[in-house]
Amino acid sequence: MADKNTYLKYKRDQRLLTYWIIHASNEIIKTLPSDEPVTANTTGEVSLATLKSLSKLIADHIKPIPITIFLLFQSIIEARKETHGFFQRIVASNPDPDIQKSNDSHKHWIDGLTDAFNALGGESWMSTQRVKPGVADEDQEKVIFSNAFSILSLDEKVTEDREEDEEDDSDDAEQATVVTKAVRLKKPSKKGKKGKRGQKSKKTKIAESIRSLDVTPLECYRIIGDETGTVSDYMMAVYSLAKQWIRLRHYLQGVWRQVAYDGLNSAVAAALSNIAIAMIKDTQNQIFVDFPEHDSFDVVTKTITLGDVNNAQGIFRVQVHNISVGGHSELAGKSDVDVKEEFMIHCYQDLVDFITDFQKTRSGKPTKSLLKEIRDWSPTFDLQQATEEQRLKWRRCYTINWLYDLVNVNSSVVTQRGQDIPLESVDWSVTGPWNAYRRLFGINEFAGDITHLAVQKPGTRFLPKILPHHVFQLQCIVDSMAVSRGWFINFLKGHSLLTPASQFRPRRDLDLFMDRQKQNPDAGFCSGIDVLLQCLQHDSILHDDPDRHKNTKWVLHKLQNDFVGWLGESKYMHGLPNISPSRFSTTNWNGLWEYSPFLCGAGLMEALELTYGAGLALWDHVHEPICIFHLYNMLVKKGYITEPGSLYAAFQVLFEDSFFAGGKAPTSDFQQAFQAQIGVSSSRRETFRQRAFRRLVAQAPSDFYSILDGSRNRFFKDKSLLQAYRMAGWVPDRIPDEQVPLPSALGSIRLSEVKQVIDPVTKQISLEDTELVKHARSIGMSDAMVMHTISDLLSKMICNEDSESLDSIRAKSSNRHTNRPLPEEASQTPSLNKHHIGVESYLEGLKLDLINDVYGLSPRSSVNYMSVLARFMLLFAQIEKELRSLRNSSWVEAYERNSSMARDKRLSFTGIALGGKDKECLQVIADAFQNRRAAFMDHVYWNDLEDHTTDNKTGIRYPHGPPEGCTVA
Structure with missing residues (x-):
C-alpha cells in the first residue's frame, strides 16, 4: 500500500x-x-x-x-x-x-x-x-x-x-x-x-x-x-503525507461511527486504526530517509502552511463528486478546507501544551494556569447546542486530561516503587525492562513515546521528536470519543453533529470479553480461567503430582492478574498512593478507559490476540484436546454418535491440520492415526513437553507475552489474523503468504499480484507457484478460477483516483453494480487487473477479514480456548468416573494396572480406546459426549457472531452495509 x-x-x-x-x-x-x-x-x-x-x-x-x-x-x-x-x-x-x-x-x-x-x-x-x-x-x-x-x-x-x-x-x-x-x-x-x-x-x-x-x-x-530540486522534492513529500493522513483520518472516523452506532466490534476498529497508523509510519520512514532532521510534525506542517496556519486558510479547497455506475461524475458541492482541523493542528497543539505543562512540575498534576482551563470538562456536554469554539474547547480539555491519566498510569510502574529513579532516564519503550508490567494494553508503544517526552526535565527540547504518526494516533484516539458523542468532521460541512449514541459504552465489547461479574461462565474470560484452574488441580490429584501443572497455572495466573488489574479497569481507579488522582475523578475514576473507545478497542484487540496465543499454547502443552477429537472422530465414524455437536465440528474445520496427521480426519485405523499424530511414546513425549515448557517459562524475556506467539507449538501453530498483523507490524504486505487466509480480501489482493506464466506450447496462462497459489489450488481452485474470481472482485474495488489533489475529494454514490455469480471454470483466462485499489476500498476489504476473525464466520479470535479446554477436562473426568464405577478393563489398564501408562493416564487411555475393541468403553465415552452436548457459540465471547450481506458495488461482504465514505486523493 x-x-x-x-x-x-x-x-x-x-x-x-x-x-x-x-x-x-x-x-x-x-x-x-x-x-x-x-x-x-x-x-x-x-x-x-x-x-x-x-x-x-x-x-x-x-x-x-x-x-x-x-x-x-x-x-x-x-x-x-x-x-x-x-x-x-x-x-x-x-x-x-x-x-x-x-x-x-x-x-x-x-x-x-x-x-x-x-x-x-x-x-x-x-x-x-x-x-x-x-x-x-x-x-x-x-x-x-x-x-x-x-x-x-x-x-x-x-x-x-x-x-x-x-x-x-x-x-x-x-x-x-x-x-x-x-x-x-x-x-x-x-x-x-x-x-x-x-x-x-x-x-x-x-x-x-x-x-x-x-x-x-x-x-x-x-x-x-541541484539544491532547489531537493527542496521541491521535500514539498512534494510533505504534501503527499498530509493527503494520506487526511484520507485515513476521515475513513477511520466512519469506522468508529460504526462502532458507536451500528455495533461494529471495537477490536476491529482498533485493528484498522493500527493498520492506518502503520501506513503513516511506514510512509514517514520511507520519505524522511531522504530528508534527515526534517521529519517532525512541526517542520512538516510549517512547510505546508508556510509557517502560518491562519494565512493558509482559504488556500485548500474540496470538491465532492457523485460517481455514477458508468464512471461519470457530477459536482455535488465544494468548500474551503478547515486547515487547522484537517492538518491536525488542534490535536498537535494540545499535545505540545500537555508535554510542556507536564515537564514544568513532573508531578502528574497540571499547573494552576492550565488547571483553570481543563478542570470543568464534562462527558455529557451538549455538543449539538454548543458553538464551534465551545466544542473545540471541550475536545482540548478532554485531550489534555486524558493524556495526564495516560502518562500517570504508564509511569506508575516506576513511581509506585518509592525509589528515587530519575524518570527522564527510564526506557519506556516496548523493548524496555518495564514493558513486562503491562499498564495500557493495546497502546503500549504510543504510551511509551508520550511518557518519555512528558517526564523529561523542564525546558527539554521535544518538538523534533513528535512525529506525524504520533499526532495521527492521538487524533484517532480523540476522534473515537468525539464520534461517539455525535461529532465528526465532514468534508463539505466541516463540524457535523448527530444525536450522541446513547446506548453505546466504550467498554461494551471489552466487558463482554472479561465478564467480570461471571454472568456467562462458558464464554467470559474470568470464569473460564477460574474453571480451568480447578480442572488442572483435579488432574494433578489424579496423577498424584502436585507440580504437574505448576508452569501452566503460573501462565494462567499471570494472564488473569494482568487483565483483571489493567484491562478495561486499572488500579488507578481505586487510587494509587504515589501518583495524583485521575483527571476524570469528578465524573469517573476510570475515565481513562470509560471515555476512550479507541483504548478499549485497542486493549480488547491485544487481549484477543494474547488469549488466542495462550489458549493454543496450553492446548499444545496438555493432551486433552487431541485426545478428545480423535475419540470423537472415531465415535462419529463408527456410528456411536449420531448427532454431531457444533463445538467439535467447528474446531475440526478451524484446526483440522492440528488434530490429525496430514490434516485429514481418519475413517479407519484410528489407533494408528493417533500414534502418527502424537509420535513418540507417551512417557517420552510427556517428559519432553514438560521440560520444554519449563524452559520456556524460565527463560521468558522481559515481555512475558512474547512467549505466547505459538511459534514453539508442535501441533497448534495456526495464527489468528490479529496475531499475523501484529507480528507484521500492522503492515499487511509483510504477512507471509502461508499466513494469509483464503478466502479473504487480503488473499484476493495478494493473488492478483502473482506473476502469470504463459506456456510456450499451449499458450495457456497459469500462476507462478507461490505459497498462496498452492493454497488456493489445495482448496480446489484452478488457476483460471482464481484469476476470474480475483479479476471480478478487484474490478469492483478499483478506485482510480490516485492523481487527484486535495481539492478533488470524491464521495461514492449509492449506486450499485449488479452482482454476478463467479464462474466455476473459464474457457478464456483473463489477465488479472493491474489497477490500483483505493485506500478506502483496500481497508474495507481488510475490515471484512478482521470481522471474520474477531466475530464473523471464521472466528479464531472470538473463542474462549480456556473454557473449551476446561470442558474437555471435565468431559474426561465424567468418563473416568463412569468407567471406574464399572471397573472397565480399559480404564483399569490405563489408570491402575500398567505403571508405564501412569505418567499420562488420559493419553494412554485414549490410545487403548481408539483400538475399538472395548464396546463398553466406547459406549460410555459416546454417552458422555452426548450427555454433555456443547454448542460452539457457548464458548464465544460475544452474544452472537456476525453474518454478512453483500455490497454489490464493491463485491465485498459487509456486516452492516458499506460505510458512508469519501475518498481524498
Whole structure:
C-alpha cells in the first residue's frame, strides 16, 4: 500500500524509469562505442539534462519503446504537476520567495522531464495511444528488469559481412519481446585484425566500466538535481503525507461511527486504526530517509502552511463528486478546507501544551494556569447546542486530561516503587525492562513515546521528536470519543453533529470479553480461567503430582492478574498512593478507559490476540484436546454418535491440520492415526513437553507475552489474523503468504499480484507457484478460477483516483453494480487487473477479514480456548468416573494396572480406546459426549457472531452495509 502515497509512488516510478533508461543507453553505448559520444553510466544517477540526451539516443535505436516506459514518464510528470499546482495556489494567496523558488524548480523539472519524454517519442505516442493513462497491458517488472536490450549485444563480435549483420538482426528481432527494430552496424573498416582488436578492446573496456551497476540496488537509481530540486522534492513529500493522513483520518472516523452506532466490534476498529497508523509510519520512514532532521510534525506542517496556519486558510479547497455506475461524475458541492482541523493542528497543539505543562512540575498534576482551563470538562456536554469554539474547547480539555491519566498510569510502574529513579532516564519503550508490567494494553508503544517526552526535565527540547504518526494516533484516539458523542468532521460541512449514541459504552465489547461479574461462565474470560484452574488441580490429584501443572497455572495466573488489574479497569481507579488522582475523578475514576473507545478497542484487540496465543499454547502443552477429537472422530465414524455437536465440528474445520496427521480426519485405523499424530511414546513425549515448557517459562524475556506467539507449538501453530498483523507490524504486505487466509480480501489482493506464466506450447496462462497459489489450488481452485474470481472482485474495488489533489475529494454514490455469480471454470483466462485499489476500498476489504476473525464466520479470535479446554477436562473426568464405577478393563489398564501408562493416564487411555475393541468403553465415552452436548457459540465471547450481506458495488461482504465514505486523493 505504499504506492497510495503520491511521493512514494513518484520515487518508485522514478527509480524504475531511471533503471531502464540507464541500462538501455549503456547497452547501446557498449554495442556502438565509436559511434556514440555519450558516456556510459556507472553510478545509477543521471542528471535532468542528461536524461534528454539519453532518451534521444534510445529513441534512435530501440523501437517501439515499451508502453510501460511512457506511463512511468507520465506518472512522475503528473506527480510534479500536482504539487506544483498546489503550491502555485499558495503563492497566489500568500507570496513567499522560498515557495516561489521551489515552484520555479518544480517547473524546471516538469519541463526537463517533458523534454525527455518527447525526445523518447512520448508526444507522438500520446497522439496515437488508446490506452487509458495509468493502465498498461505489459508486465512492468518484465519490461524493466528483463534483458530487453539483448538485441543490441552481439556477443562482442563485429561481423565483417553486412549481409550477415542483417541476417543476424532479423533472427534477433524475431526473438526479442520488446525491441523489434534491429540495430544496423556500420560495415567494419578493412584494416585487418588490428583494427578489430582495437574496437573489441574498447567495447570490453566500456563493458567492464559499467559492470559495477550489477551490484547497484534499485534504491540508488535516481534523477539528480541541484539544491532547489531537493527542496521541491521535500514539498512534494510533505504534501503527499498530509493527503494520506487526511484520507485515513476521515475513513477511520466512519469506522468508529460504526462502532458507536451500528455495533461494529471495537477490536476491529482498533485493528484498522493500527493498520492506518502503520501506513503513516511506514510512509514517514520511507520519505524522511531522504530528508534527515526534517521529519517532525512541526517542520512538516510549517512547510505546508508556510509557517502560518491562519494565512493558509482559504488556500485548500474540496470538491465532492457523485460517481455514477458508468464512471461519470457530477459536482455535488465544494468548500474551503478547515486547515487547522484537517492538518491536525488542534490535536498537535494540545499535545505540545500537555508535554510542556507536564515537564514544568513532573508531578502528574497540571499547573494552576492550565488547571483553570481543563478542570470543568464534562462527558455529557451538549455538543449539538454548543458553538464551534465551545466544542473545540471541550475536545482540548478532554485531550489534555486524558493524556495526564495516560502518562500517570504508564509511569506508575516506576513511581509506585518509592525509589528515587530519575524518570527522564527510564526506557519506556516496548523493548524496555518495564514493558513486562503491562499498564495500557493495546497502546503500549504510543504510551511509551508520550511518557518519555512528558517526564523529561523542564525546558527539554521535544518538538523534533513528535512525529506525524504520533499526532495521527492521538487524533484517532480523540476522534473515537468525539464520534461517539455525535461529532465528526465532514468534508463539505466541516463540524457535523448527530444525536450522541446513547446506548453505546466504550467498554461494551471489552466487558463482554472479561465478564467480570461471571454472568456467562462458558464464554467470559474470568470464569473460564477460574474453571480451568480447578480442572488442572483435579488432574494433578489424579496423577498424584502436585507440580504437574505448576508452569501452566503460573501462565494462567499471570494472564488473569494482568487483565483483571489493567484491562478495561486499572488500579488507578481505586487510587494509587504515589501518583495524583485521575483527571476524570469528578465524573469517573476510570475515565481513562470509560471515555476512550479507541483504548478499549485497542486493549480488547491485544487481549484477543494474547488469549488466542495462550489458549493454543496450553492446548499444545496438555493432551486433552487431541485426545478428545480423535475419540470423537472415531465415535462419529463408527456410528456411536449420531448427532454431531457444533463445538467439535467447528474446531475440526478451524484446526483440522492440528488434530490429525496430514490434516485429514481418519475413517479407519484410528489407533494408528493417533500414534502418527502424537509420535513418540507417551512417557517420552510427556517428559519432553514438560521440560520444554519449563524452559520456556524460565527463560521468558522481559515481555512475558512474547512467549505466547505459538511459534514453539508442535501441533497448534495456526495464527489468528490479529496475531499475523501484529507480528507484521500492522503492515499487511509483510504477512507471509502461508499466513494469509483464503478466502479473504487480503488473499484476493495478494493473488492478483502473482506473476502469470504463459506456456510456450499451449499458450495457456497459469500462476507462478507461490505459497498462496498452492493454497488456493489445495482448496480446489484452478488457476483460471482464481484469476476470474480475483479479476471480478478487484474490478469492483478499483478506485482510480490516485492523481487527484486535495481539492478533488470524491464521495461514492449509492449506486450499485449488479452482482454476478463467479464462474466455476473459464474457457478464456483473463489477465488479472493491474489497477490500483483505493485506500478506502483496500481497508474495507481488510475490515471484512478482521470481522471474520474477531466475530464473523471464521472466528479464531472470538473463542474462549480456556473454557473449551476446561470442558474437555471435565468431559474426561465424567468418563473416568463412569468407567471406574464399572471397573472397565480399559480404564483399569490405563489408570491402575500398567505403571508405564501412569505418567499420562488420559493419553494412554485414549490410545487403548481408539483400538475399538472395548464396546463398553466406547459406549460410555459416546454417552458422555452426548450427555454433555456443547454448542460452539457457548464458548464465544460475544452474544452472537456476525453474518454478512453483500455490497454489490464493491463485491465485498459487509456486516452492516458499506460505510458512508469519501475518498481524498
